[in-house]
Amino acid sequence: MNSSTSAAFWKGKRVFLTYPxxxxxxxxxLSLQHLGAQVFGFGESLESSPNLFDLTNLGQTIAMTYGDLRNEESLRQALQFAQADVVLHLGETGFLKDGEQRPLELISKSVLGTAQLMELLRETASVRSVxxxxxxxxxxxxxxxxAVSESSAVGPSGIFATSKLCSEFIALSYRDSFFSPEKYNKHKVAIATARISSAIGGGDFSSEGLIFQAVQSFLGKKTFEVRNPQSVRPWIHVLDQVSGILSVAQxxxxxxxxxxSATYNLGASEYESVGEVMKEFSEAWGKTWSSVSVADSSKSLSxxxxxxxxxxxxxLGWKPQWDLSRALVETAKWYQGYYAGHSSVEELTGVLRSFYEG
Structure with a gap:
């Protein structure tokens, strides 16, 4: 187990989680459940299928409220019911194209949703960590x-990234105004933001995800074109990312x-080109690189x-626990098991034991 993630700490904790x-x-x-916490979820219903939430029956095993964070009464009732010790606000998640397709909606949900949550936390006496x-x-x-540190300059870029930055600013504004560290003995609430990149792992069925596109090509369902195999990206397994978020909260x-600090970076420890990672993922699957089509390897390096x-x-004592090779092998095993019909919750979540207990 990552030394920064303690099962003893999380056992019995009540956790309010947005967009579970x-x-x-x-x-x-799933990690919180595995560690013994009681999870209270809040978020809008999904339109996409399959998805990991439904496959693992989380809708039945956590206390889930479906609603819009901007709805004051719905969110207030959910928070009052949860009486949470910890709040994890994952917020609007998705790919950058979402901002291009629905920018006003994305900005509204990210900014006003976060503001509504922070405002209601002022009247939620149980919360200690956000x-x-x-x-x-x-x-x-x-x-x-x-490499950028927490003190590096931030600024606007795409709609998605900017909306997330605004969400952070809202949270940190409430921290300074109502939950100041200098007055901690009075309010007993500690708040921080955590910055992450995209992650890999089983259960991601997004059509834009590189790993899932590769999986689809291995299954013969579509041709996968790596448009820029020289592009260098961070690679981190989703469970390492989760353990980082839990480490900040703990x-x-x-x-x-x-x-x-009011902000913590939770970054990957390995940066490799897309082409090299797709080659290694192909090998982990039992395929060869030739099964993946490269559209244009002459594009500029990204x-x-x-x-x-x-x-x-x-x-916090946190760092990624799995190297890239292990992350790719575990990801390949998950999808191979799923498409082989190993669809029980125990089979789908067996990787939790390897990560937290292995």
């Missing part, structure tokens, strides 16, 4: 592509104002930003 039906949200809810999720794309890209709960996560290691 997203890919990241489902693995977060984590609001941000994105690595909030940072201004440096010309030398040096640190806030146990240390409160003793933590030095390098994604790198997160410096030293602060999370120093203050």
């Amino acid at each position: 039906n997203s890919f990241l949200g489902a693995w977060t809810a 984590v609001v999720l941000g994105t690595d794309k909030a940072y201004v890209r440096a010309n030398d592509n040096a 640190g806030l709960f146990e240390k409160g104002p003793k933590l030095s 390098i994604h930003g790198q997160l410096n996560s030293e602060l999370a290691l120093t203050e």
